[in-house]
Amino acid sequence: MTITMYGIPNCDTIKKARNWLEGQGIAYTFHDFRADGLDEGTLEGWIGKVGWPVLLNKASTTFRGLSDADKQDLSEDKVKALLLNHPTMIKRPVLDMGKKVLVGFKPDIYAAEVKA
Numbered sequence: 731m732t733i734t735m736y737g738i739p740n741c742d743t744i745k746k747a748r749n750w751l752e753g754q755g756i757a758y759t760f761h762d763f764r765a766d767g768l769d770e771g772t773l774e775g776w777i778g779k780v781g782w783p784v785l786l787n788k789a790s791t792t793f794r795g796l797s798d799a800d801k802q803d804l805s806e807d808k809v810k811a812l813l814l815n816h817p818t819m820i821k822r823p824v825l826d827m828g829k830k831v832l833v834g835f836k837p838d839i840y841a842a843e844v845k846a
Contacts, residue, residue, distance in 0.1 A: 733758040733844070736768070737822035747823045747835040756844055758825075763817035773813055776824060779831045782809040787821040 735751070735758050737744040751758050776785055786809055787793060793801070793816075800812065813820055825832040825844070832843060 734826045736761045736824040768817040792819045
């Protein structure tokens, strides 16, 4: 199984998730949203698997910095456009394992879902 972790390297939650994976001897590839961007097909796949409300991090400084108009009347299309323009609003990390996608980091969920 190929595992790709999406996020930004200086995020504390990303650091915890990376340490957990490495401590378990689980190989993964890291994809930096800021350096590598995010393509529409990947985002659409995640939305199809987990839904946009799970992906959107309303607590992020980027989301809080949006205009009131951008924060209101959220729909899948609107959120998709916002996330493509501002991928740092995606809750981190996103662990893409092909058929399954995990959003956020909880050691117990990783232990149950991620296999070495």
